[in-house]
Amino acid sequence: MHIAEGVLSPPVLIGGAVITLAGLAYGLRSINADNVPRVGVMSAALFVASLIHVPVGVSSIHLLLNGLAGLLLGWAVFPAVFVALLLQTILFQFGGLTTLGVNTATMALPALLCYLLFGRLLRRQGALGVVASFLGGALAVALAGVLTAAALLLSNAEAFTTAAAALLVAHIPVMLVEGVICAFCIAFLRTVKPRMMPKPRNTRERVDVG
Amino acid sequence: MALAEPFSTGNSLLHRLDPRAKLVAAIVWSVTLAALNDLRVLLLGVICAAVLLVAARLNLPRLLQRLLVVNIFIAFLWLFLPWSTGGEAVATWGPITITREGLLLSLQLTLRCNAIVWACIALLGTSRLVDVAQALRALRVPQKLVLILFFCVRYIQSIHDEYGRMAAAIKLRAFKPRTTFHTYRTYANLVGLLLVRGHDRADRVHEAMVCRGFDGRLRTLDHRRLQKRDIAAAALLTGLTIILVVFECLTTG
Numbered sequence: 001m002h003i004a005e006g007v008l009s010p011p012v013l014i015g016g017a018v019i020t021l022a023g024l025a026y027g028l029r030s031i032n033a034d035n036v037p038r039v040g041v042m043s044a045a046l047f048v049a050s051l052i053h054v055p056v057g058v059s060s061i062h063l064l065l066n067g068l069a070g071l072l073l074g075w076a077v078f079p080a081v082f083v084a085l086l087l088q089t090i091l092f093q094f095g096g097l098t099t100l101g102v103n104t105a106t107m108a109l110p111a112l113l114c115y116l117l118f119g120r121l122l123r124r125q126g127a128l129g130v131v132a133s134f135l136g137g138a139l140a141v142a143l144a145g146v147l148t149a150a151a152l153l154l155s156n157a158e159a160f161t162t163a164a165a166a167l168l169v170a171h172i173p174v175m176l177v178e179g180v181i182c183a184f185c186i187a188f189l190r191t192v193k194p195r196m197m198p199k200p201r202n203t204r205e206r207v208d209v210g
Numbered sequence: 211m212a213l214a215e216p217f218s219t220g221n222s223l224l225h226r227l228d229p230r231a232k233l234v235a236a237i238v239w240s241v242t243l244a245a246l247n248d249l250r251v252l253l254l255g256v257i258c259a260a261v262l263l264v265a266a267r268l269n270l271p272r273l274l275q276r277l278l279v280v281n282i283f284i285a286f287l288w289l290f291l292p293w294s295t296g297g298e299a300v301a302t303w304g305p306i307t308i309t310r311e312g313l314l315l316s317l318q319l320t321l322r323c324n325a326i327v328w329a330c331i332a333l334l335g336t337s338r339l340v341d342v343a344q345a346l347r348a349l350r351v352p353q354k355l356v357l358i359l360f361f362c363v364r365y366i367q368s369i370h371d372e373y374g375r376m377a378a379a380i381k382l383r384a385f386k387p388r389t390t391f392h393t394y395r396t397y398a399n400l401v402g403l404l405l406v407r408g409h410d411r412a413d414r415v416h417e418a419m420v421c422r423g424f425d426g427r428l429r430t431l432d433h434r435r436l437q438k439r440d441i442a443a444a445a446l447l448t449g450l451t452i453i454l455v456v457f458e459c460l461t462t463g
Contacts, residue, residue, distance in 0.1 A: 002283075003283065004280065004283040004284060004323050004327075005240065005244065005322070005323045005326040005327055005330075006243065006244060006319055006321075006322030006323035006324075006325070006326055007283070007284075007287065007319050007322075007323065008244075010244060010245045013244060024355065028352055028354045028355060031354060033354075033426045034416065036354055036357050036358060036361065036426070037361050037412040037413075037415060037416040037419075038409060038412045038413070038416075039358050039361075040357065040358040040359070040360070040361025040362045040364075040365065040412070041361060041362075041365050041369070041408040041409065041411065041412040042405070042408070042409075043358060043361075043362040044361070044362045044363075044364075044365035044366045044369050044408065045365075045369055045401075045404050045405050045408045047362065047366050048366060048369045048370045048373050048404065049401050049404065051370070051373075052373070052397065052400075052401070054387070054393070054394070054397055055387045055388060055389055055393065056389055057389055063397075063401070065401065068401070072405070079354070079355055079358050080358070082355070083355070083358050083359050083362050084362065086359065087339070087359070087362060087363065087366070089330075090334050090335070090339065090342060091214075091215065091339075092276070092279065092280075093276065093279075093280045093327050093330065093331060094279075094280075096240060096323075096326055096327060096330065097236065097237060097240040097241075097326075097330065098240045098241055098244040098326070156315070158295060158296060159291055159294060159295040159312065159315055160290075160291075160294075161294060162290045162294040163286070163287055163289075163290040163291065163294070166286075166290065177394065180391065180394045180398075181394050181397055181398040181401065182398075183398075184394060184395045184398030184399065184402075185398040185399070185401050185402045185405075188398060188399050188402035188403075189402050189405065189406070192402065192403075192406055193405075193406045193409065196405065196406070196409060
């Protein structure tokens with residue numbers, strides 16, 4: 001869930017903006033000119049995927065896929081998430097200009113962490129690769145929920161306690177579903193398009209999306 | 211339509227302003243309002259934003275629908291804040307105590323959010339996305355980031371169309387979404403296929419662009435110069451925000 005305009009306190013907004021600017025600066029440097037279109041398309045695919053609703057019990061959720069994006073894009077996930085959120089801001093007013101920093105950080109930071117933790121395990125055959133991709137998808141959503149709740153709590157700890165707790169509980173089913181979908185999706189890509197999998201450790205090629 | 215821009219066409223004063231001037235005004239307005247706290251000042255901000263919305267002469271049903279969606283997050287907070295904030299009790303139902311502080315805080319967030327969002331719809335929604343992207347470039351946002359934005363805008367529609375075709379295809383094969391691994395696997399494959407096709411499309415288009423001399427820079431045929439009324443409009447809005455800040459300082463002493 002993206003935090004709306006006018007809810008967070010200025011220090012939290014500034015903190016989020018600083019993290020996002022740093023992530024963007026490093027992320028953009030890591031994208032070479034030939035990969036720019038691919039990052040744009042990934043960003044578009046994420047935007048469309050977030051419109052897909054998946055049933056969970058009697059209700060349904062929409063996909064976040066920040067873990068999947070992180071695993072496939074590495075550092076470039078910062079610009080990709082930023083652009084997708086900027087478009088949502090301009091088109092639907094989900095989030096806003098001042099919360100763009102916080103919202104990008106809460107989505108992209110966990111995605112990056114999952115890439116650093118699990119990125120190199122994805123190419124492994126068998127259970128290890130499956131578990132790594134499940135954890136990548138699930139952990140990214142869980143941490144996104146934790147960071148969003150933290151942003152609320154840091155703004156006004158007393159008033160937002162219950163709202164933040166509700167937000168965290170709501171992320172639990174999403175986390176499990178995202179983990180499963182991320183694992184299946186990585187397995188699919190490994191068979192159909194191995195080029196899109198993260199490269200083994202190599203600074204030059206790390207952001208090569210394909 | 212995934213990328214409907216229902217407010218971007220029109221002939222109001224706001225539609226005719228230069229996107230660069232509107233973008234600067236929107237940023238100044240959002241950043242300032244996010245830091246204001248006094249309820250009366252925020253109410254004044256909402257009124258100013260409402261004047262902008264009226265001046266933009268947008269399609270009313272669409273606008274109301276949009277505002278309703280925006281306030282879902284605010285409604286979520288109204289569910290919790292009035293009783294989870296400590297302070298002077300206003301009403302009590304069983305274990306739940308509604309406090310004055312909680313109500314005031316909810317009202318403050320609602321006003322602040324709407325003052326910012328209304329102004330942003332009036333300022334940013336009235337330009338086409340590609341024009342906003344060009345305006346970002348004019349404000350020295352890095353070339354690569356603006357290019358990613360351009361590619362993203364360009365591909366959202368085609369990827370969404372692709373998604374529509376695939377969704378129809380699985381439906382024709384009697385797929386019914388349930389809470390099962392089969393359902394999740396199907397959606398995962400669908401997302402995977404979207405990514406693969408998007409990836410291939412990006413490669414093809416990039417090769418075609420390179421063949422036509424693309425060197426990583428954006429060029430535009432639209433060399434609009436900032437006019438007096440653009441600068442005046444941006445200055446007017448900046449002046450308004452300064453007045454709001456002054457009011458805030460006066461009220462808090």
